[in-house]
Amino acid sequence: MALAGVGVDMLEISRMAAAMRRHPNFLRRLFTDEERAYCEASVRPAEHYAARFAAREAVLKALGTGFSQGVGLKDVSVGRTEAGRPVCLLSGRAKEIADAQGVQEVALSLSFTHELAVANAVAMTEAVRPKLDEAPDPAEELRASFKKARSLIDELERLQDGIRDTLEGGAAVRDVRSQSPKDE
Structure with missing residues (x-):
């Protein structure tokens, strides 16, 4: 079982527009009612x-099947x-295949220009899926950074004290050597 599968697909928008004109039933056969309502409401x-x-193709590539195996x-x-982020919805044979592979989530990204639509999909198993509780705690990170900084300051102070002791000890030795017996 793979830890994650990645799929990417691109489609020329003009090809989709042509298919929509030539085959009016095409949209009803391929897209869900919710998808059609969303797309038809756009400019x-x-x-x-x-x-x-493109998302369908990318997801099926991430699962390693394409439109085969009964999908x-x-x-x-x-x-x-609710925030408007696209999410992958699996059902039927695609869901069975994803479940058999241990896929917990399929992350999805959609983009388009005037000419191309692009979709990226990552099918993630539990082993690679980000965990919410693994997010760094900002307060703990701040405490750790202060602890590191304090440790560095302590080390610098120790070094400074050692240098000062060396310099002061060396100065005392020089003073003794520079004194002549007459000066005593």
């Missing part, structure tokens, strides 16, 4: 459809969090 629906199709056209879809 340029073809960009959003293309990004979602259906709607087994991978794109939802959105």
